[in-house]
Amino acid sequence: MSEFPASVYANRLTRAQELSTAAGTPLVITPGPDLAYLTGVVSESFERLTALVITGTGFGLVVPKLELAILKDSAVPGLGEAGLELEITSWVDGEDPYALVLGRLAGATSVAVADAVPALHLVPLLDRGLSVELATAVLRRLRMVKDAAEIAELRAAGAAIDRVHARVPEILRVGRTEREVADDIAAAIVEEGHTVPEFIIVGSGPHGADPHHEVSDRVIEQGDVVVVDIGGPLPSGYNSDSTRTYAMGEPSAEIAERYAVLERAQRASVDAVRPGVTAEAIDAAGRDVLVAAGLGEYFLHRTGHGIGLSVHEEPYIVAGNAVPVESGMAFSIEPGIYFSGAWGARIEDIVIVTDDGCEPVNTRPHGLTVL
Known part of the structure; x- marks a missing residue:
């Protein structure tokens, strides 16, 4: 039923x-x-x-x-x-x-x-x-605007995909191909309660600079930065979607510095979420951090999208969207930085707007995870 x-x-x-x-x-x-x-x-x-x-x-x-x-x-x-x-x-x-x-x-x-x-x-x-x-x-x-039943499912979906990200360090290793890693992640997505893996992005090294790269037969190398963006539906049809970024060995000082700015940007947009704030203001909160650090041109997409029965639905957290957010809305906060031919990084949480702020349903660490 x-x-x-x-x-x-x-x-x-x-x-x-x-x-x-x-x-x-x-x-x-x-x-x-x-x-x-x-x-x-x-x-x-x-x-x-x-x-x-x-x-x-x-x-x-x-x-x-x-x-x-x-x-x-x-x-x-x-x-x-x-x-x-x-x-x-x-x-x-x-x-x-x-x-x-x-x-x-x-x-x-x-x-x-x-x-x-x-x-x-x-x-x-x-x-x-x-x-x-x-x-x-x-x-x-x-x-x-999600009802209580939907919010419960989105929380469950967030917890399920967090469990998958917790397993990524066991799966993501130097010498494996992106496709091999993705195959194991796909199995984990189902094992952790999803019906199917709706999407899997494993963007290693220069592939991480393509926000919508999926997987390839590229072999993951020491020194790579790897973007892992994954999600799928629970039996109820409600979706998860979360991105974390991993480093294969200690990153260079430049990578670490730029990633730290991305962390601050993602945090700024999350902190901006509360009823009455417009979608475009939430986008601007994180984008302004990147611009101030000279990284604005490397943020190539909107800050977020609504989620529920569809992975991408309204509201869209983007410049030009003057819709004020309301308690019960659910959407991603996912700024990224992309350096063509070199590397990329993205941090993504799903948040649910509450009466006085927001509740992230993803709680895995946001820092660059060094493997």
Whole structure:
């Protein structure tokens, strides 16, 4: 069954209905993170349409009859007992599922759709005369502020990936390839409670200067600085994401000095997090430390991203984002410095905004770990 009680999903659906009604636009949600968030239904979007329809008067789920089994492990069977009526309409090959969606819309001429709706299903809705917009304004608001059940899962995910980083010194050794290290880390990620390793970056030496390097057959050498960025989902679907940087032997004075500045920058952004502070101000807090030390040009990306059922979701901690953070939001704080052809470093924690600051869910040491 779903990881959370049906009452949690009933509350989310009701809130989505309130927000969509206020916006004056019904919602059409197909399989993806938004459907999982609202109903616990975890499914892929295939050529047969599955769609949750939310209007001001009710909730309906259009689903292929041959895929009804996906509902049994979701919150859907328990919604009635939680006080929410969700009408399920199944269809078989040869019937028109888009007509069923239109029927649920009760004459509405415009809808808001989740951004995961594929063109395969979006175009038929447009062909039937519907005006379509993204439901981002509604769904973003819902998913950015985590409820108590989500926060508990993010804490568990943070602890799980911390246990993996605690094992990295056993795995990361001179003479091994990045790929060999990544394979062992992948096994550890699953052993420590994740369902799969969603991503693994082992960036050694010059590869560490590429923020999105994954793995290669490069052999790790004495003197390398190695960036290890790892994460994945728990059985609930909530994700971990944490980066630590390792040194294969004592680093040079220059590397140690620059890394110490990065530590201060990461700490400055974490310290800046509290309700009412804008995302761009949190970004600036750490970035300013790097700029003052002459390292600003080597910080190549935003400071962070939201996390939950998706590894990357709103809010984005970046210049130009004037959204004030709120208690319950969860996002990464991950400044990095990258020196092309030489080395790179990044420090990343997931933090949850509290009433008076923030709670990091990752607690492994932030310093350059010398192996």
